[in-house]
Amino acid sequence: MVQAVLFDVDFTLALPGPELGPDGYLRLGERHGLTLDVSSLDDARDRAFRELQRKPGLVHDEDLWIAFTELMIRGMGGDADGARACAVDMVERWTRHENFTLYDDVLPVLEKLRGHGCKLGLISNG
Secondary structure (H helix, E strand, O other): OOOEEEEEOEOOOEEEOHHHOHHHHHHHHHHOOOOOOHHHHHHHHHHHHHHHHOOOOOOOOHHHHHHHHHHHHHHOOOOOOOHHHHHHHHHHHOOOHHHEEEOOOHHHHHHHHHHOOOEEEEEOOO
């Protein structure tokens, strides 16, 4: 019998909102004096991921997310001094619940699982 169910948060239970996507990067970049080409966001994310994969021994913590996000911002053309501060602000946005929307079926499914006595857990790599 299933005793517990674990869920990832992003894109499983909750959809990140516009402040965490291209429009959010664009506006936040502007606040930091950066002109970002958000059409290259996916490529910038892939390049940042590959860059960090080449560095063994990285600790999975907030500093890693900031470094990852800064590489993304620089990959979208944000090479100015504001890239680091912009990355710090973007990582902080990922910690705020108001930047996410639960999928419509989440609460009914969680209620049903709880009704069956399942323990529920949330995990995230963020």
